[in-house]
Amino acid sequence: MKSKCIRLAMCLIVMGSVYYPITTTADPIVTVFSRTGDEPRPGYTPRWTITGTVDWAEIPLNDPAAKENVCWGECVIGVCPAAPGQLCNTQWLMQQGRVYAISWGNGFSTLRDLRRAFFTYYKDWSMRIPYYQYPDDACFNMVYGHVNDRMLNLVPGTVCGYAPPLNVSCSVTSGDVNIEHNTIEVSKISNQPEIIKPIELQCTGGSAVVSFSLASGTTDDLINMGTGLKSQLTIDGKKLTIEGTTLSARKGRNSILLGSKLIASGEKIEPGLHKGSVTVLMRYN
Numbered sequence: 495m496k497s498k499c500i501r502l503a504m505c506l507i508v509m510g511s512v513y514y515p516i517t518t519t520a521d522p523i524v525t526v527f528s529r530t531g532d533e534p535r536p537g538y539t540p541r542w543t544i545t546g547t548v549d550w551a552e553i554p555l556n557d558p559a560a561k562e563n564v565c566w567g568e569c570v571i572g573v574c575p576a577a578p579g580q581l582c583n584t585q586w587l588m589q590q591g592r593v594y595a596i597s598w599g600n601g602f603s604t605l606r607d608l609r610r611a612f613f614t615y616y617k618d619w620s621m622r623i624p625y626y627q628y629p630d631d632a633c634f635n636m637v638y639g640h641v642n643d644r645m646l647n648l649v650p651g652t653v654c655g656y657a658p659p660l661n662v663s664c665s666v667t668s669g670d671v672n673i674e675h676n677t678i679e680v681s682k683i684s685n686q687p688e689i690i691k692p693i694e695l696q697c698t699g700g701s702a703v704v705s706f707s708l709a710s711g712t713t714d715d716l717i718n719m720g721t722g723l724k725s726q727l728t729i730d731g732k733k734l735t736i737e738g739t740t741l742s743a744r745k746g747r748n749s750i751l752l753g754s755k756l757i758a759s760g761e762k763i764e765p766g767l768h769k770g771s772v773t774v775l776m777r778y779n
Contacts (some may be wrong), residue, residue, distance in 0.1 A: 499642060503727075513552045521651030522550035522609075522636040523709070523773070524573060528663040531625070544657055546634060548573065550613075553606040563602035568641045570594050571608040575632035575657070581645040582637045584653075586627070593619040596641070599690050608638050632657070653709050656777045661699045663758040664743060664778050665769065667695035673754045688728065688755040695748040707738035709773040715752075720768040722761035727772070728753040734774070741776065 525547050532540035553559045572594025572718045574582035587594050597611035625656035637646035658664065673689050695704070706729050708715060710756040715735045725736040730741055730751050741750065 500558070512567055522649055523653040524548055524629070524634045524636060524655040524657040526597075526634055526657045530555045530656040530661050533660065533764070538626055539626070541622045541624050542628065542660070543620060543622055544572070544634075545618070546655055547615065547618045548636065550609055550636070552576060552649070553609060555606075560602060560604055560606040564605055564647075565597075565603045565608070565638065565640055566601060567598070569603045569608060569611075569613045569638065570641050570646070571636070571638040572599065573621070574636045574637045574646065575623075575633050578633070581648070582636065584639060584641065584646055584700075586643065587637065587646065588589055591622045593621050595709075601773050605638070608649075612636075621675050635669055653755055653773075653775065656779070658699070658778050659702060659745045662702055662778070663699060664695055664697040664699065664702050664704060664776075666693055666776070667696045668692070671752060673752070675754070675756060680765065683758050683763070685757050686756055688753045690751050690753045693750050695743055695750055697743050697745050697748065697778075701742070701747070703740060704743045704776060704778040705738040706734060706777050707777075708734060708736045709775045713727045716757065716759075716773050717770040719756070719770040720764075720766075723768050724757045724759050724762035725770055726749070726755045726757055727774075728755070738777075740775075 526724075527545045527547070529544050530543050531542035565627070570588060572586065572587050572588050572592065574592075576582050581698055588594070593616060595608075595611045597608050603611075605730055633656050636649040636652045637652045638649055639646040657752050671691050673691050675686070675689055708727070715733070718728055719725050726750075729739050731753070732739045
């Protein structure tokens with residue numbers, strides 16, 4: 495009797511410098527690359543230059559976000575930092591040097607209209623902020639609303655981005671990462687060793703405490719690989735979770751090991767190609 499085998503593959507694509515996004519959702523992901531400027535000192539109001547990017551897949555026409563009107567008339571969408579539990583101020587967002595766009599739509603605007611207005615002007619972005627206007631625990635969100643509203647709304651599903659330490663920047667420099675499990679007999683999946691792939695992390699300006707976390711595409715911190723099969727990711731031997739796994743990175747080049755361990759979920763595993771994907775965020779302070 496022939497053994498039943500399946501071919502397994504997992505692909506994690508490095509995009510930008512701080513995450514590995516493969517996602518089919520239309521949720522915006524805000525990533526902050528760097529925060530540079532002067533340290534605050536008496537009698538001087540320094541401004542920080544903060545750079546980042548937004549990854550937000552095109553919203554399909556059959557998606558509710560392409561049909562539901564969320565704003566009428568002159569509507570604004572942009573990137574704004576706010577402390578947990580707080581909303582962004584419209585007046586703050588629409589100052590010179592901020593990252594925002596205006597959408598008129600056809601009277602009413604959907605999130606699809608607002609997304610298109612934003613990407614007419616931005617993907618990568620940069621803003622200058624006086625240090626006193628940026629709380630240490632702030633996270634950069636995608637927000638929207640009418641230009642006359644006092645406070646703005648959070649774009650549903652936004653994955654916000656935290657700014658790194660002042661004048662410290664870390665980025666993944668090893669390119670795309672693919673984890674391939676090759677052909678395995680179904681009966682031997684549980685006994686397969688973890689597959690390890692190295693990734694390179696480069697930090698400039700100083701050392702950093704780096705946190706990796708799963709943002710989407712997971713169930714119970716596991717990656718779905720098709721019926722009956724899941725994968726547990728690790729980073730330097732530590733279980734990778736939604737809450738985050740913390741590592742220390744020194745100034746310069748750091749080699750980090752990304753692993754994938756297959757787990758049978760209890761359902762019948764059908765022979766054939768199995769694959770999965772996940773978004774992994776990296777934050778550092």
